[in-house]
Amino acid sequence: MTSPTLSFSELALAPSLTQAVAEMGYETMTPIQAQAIPVVLTGQDVMGAAQTGTGKTAAFSLPLLQRLMRHENSSASPARHPVRALVLLPTRELADQVAQQIAQYAKHTKLRSTVVFGGMDMKPQTAELKKGVEVLVATPGRLLDHIEAKNAVLHQVEYVVLDEADRMLDIGFLPDLQRILSYLPKERTTLLFSATFSPEIKRLASSYLQNPVTIEVARANATASTVEQRFYAAHDDDKRRTICHVLQERGIRQAFIFSNSKLGCARLSRALERDGYRAAALHGDKSQDERLKALEAFKQGEVDLLVCTDVAARGLDIKDVPAVFNYDVPFNAEDYVHRIGRTGRAGASGLAVTLVAPSDSRLVADIEKLIKTRITVETLAMPSARARQRSDAGGESPRSERPSGHQEARNGASHFASSRPVRGARPVRAAPADPFFDRPYEASASEAPPTWESKPAPGSTLRQIKAKRKVPALFKPAGSV
DNA sequence: AAAAAAC
Structure with missing residues (x-):
């Protein structure tokens, strides 16, 4: 060789x-x-x-x-x-x-x-x-x-x-x-x-x-070793907040965010814009003109978050994209490999964060098998929905969760401050108490995992849901790929 | 379960 x-x-x-x-x-x-x-x-x-x-x-x-x-x-x-x-x-x-x-x-x-x-x-x-x-x-x-x-x-x-x-x-x-x-x-x-x-x-x-x-050259289906891969448990309601949290925590400005559907992609892009991010959507229902413009704006650094379907999963070569988020776990494990290949290109380092909803266990297992790497789904330590609720009631702006200092444009000037007036605090919808996510999920290998349904029924307990298990254990409290 | 690719 x-x-x-x-x-x-x-x-x-x-x-x-x-x-x-x-x-x-x-x-x-x-x-x-x-x-x-x-x-x-x-x-x-x-x-x-x-x-x-x-x-x-x-x-x-x-x-x-x-x-x-x-x-x-x-x-x-x-x-x-x-x-x-x-x-x-x-x-x-x-x-x-x-x-x-x-x-x-x-x-x-x-x-x-x-x-x-x-x-x-x-x-x-x-x-x-x-x-x-x-x-x-x-x-x-x-x-x-x-x-x-x-x-x-x-x-x-x-x-x-x-x-x-x-x-x-x-x-x-x-x-x-x-x-x-x-x-x-x-x-x-x-x-x-x-x-x-x-x-x-x-x-x-x-x-x-x-x-x-x-x-x-490398084994087919292999992911680049320069990409740090993370899997975080997140309900649909928490996914956007999780992304914003990671962006802030890591000081990341630009990222691809993949959604499994065109509608989800459009919605997420709009929501992120409302949150104050410079986001653009790229999917097959957009005109070709809009598609090319969104991509160009992202390349030029005029757009920070490119929210896309798998139309953008393959091959697109954009320098220095520091992170890829999978808002949805891709339906095909192969697409996971392609999606996260948008970062860590040409030997650069990159971060790939996949948000795992309760119903995604099978898809995560498929990815694990394909990339031949043990996957651990972590519970991200974030201010809990309830804590957030309390602090919002105390008058703190939800926008405080937005990234701040690192948002300086590469060229120096802060396009954020200039391009967008800061809006007043908006009420954040109170998230219901959640038996899975308000505390770290605890499971041991010997213990049977739950069937992760998209939303636990009101009042359901971890124990009740565990009884309906179907898939192998994947969810562990911490660790990395 | 979806997306992409032609009008």
Whole structure:
């Protein structure tokens, strides 16, 4: 498992490519790059698994461009620029991001590239396609539109890349994907990359590959060791408060917050804005314009909390995001790995906090199994709902829970103070006494755990609920992953 | 249980 080369300059890449890489500030290769680039240069099919945030895009696009350059041509004629490489991604934002990276890598070559995805006007995309591109980056639906409109001709495609391959092969995408593949020559190179591969998807994937080389840098489904993972017990009513508490405690300004639903995402974003945070929502019911704006505002540091669905779970590469919160435990364990991969990128440290409601035990157990790491759900020491109630009655503003000093913008000025007038104290809804969360949950391994229902019935006791147990013990008083 | 991807 030694890497033959570690520096880009030692690779057999064209000067135009190494120059672009150098200009982007990269010198040494990551492990996935060191292993994948030489293989992709041979033109073999590849199934690649690597942790998120380790440079997968460069790992396939640099050697791909190198291969394409063998018959590079400078003709202006579209006919001389047939689509030769197709890169497919599961979300529009990701397509946009990967396309921008590829354009950067290719900027000193004669190769042309463009991107097509839904939610945007067809016409400019059509115009670009008609000019002729060697590299086409796309999401499936819009690509099919262009194929059927004869804007994109794919019968000369030599390379197909499925990024986030396990998602592209899942049931929601598979029909579109199969249709797209039916337009491509059988004789071609296929590259699959993802941070996660379930056994079923791995089997399915291999049916699309010919004698593939498997590259597995870290174990598939592994989470980055630089990310501190925490699981905190929280009822739905307490989740927002818990997030605010952790943000303050840790002095964290920016974070992704994942919700399992578009509605929940919209609501949470609005609630956080009411709390005084600079939050924005990113989900599939927003217009593409709003989606791109929200993402850009977050990148620029104009928005601190990006509240999103799993549309943002995969691949998005934003520097220096210190934390990810799972407001909801993801339905698929794989999505957990992708979500928390938004932080701790490129060797940086990160914090991932997952809020675990009583009914989430099964999902947490799935994650534990997938990442092969023991998970302990902690009860976070926070001022209890009752204490909060008392202090509110005493006239203290609920906004005192908001983060304060660390909210200075990176640039220095406090955009918080300037952009938002401080509002008066608002009444906080009194939380009912809660048998689980007003004291630490105590369970021992020998003791049967409760079936965690979303809300204990009024007057129910821990003992009564325990009697209805179904799932294995997960909840322990303290500790970490 | 949901989300994503085309109009």
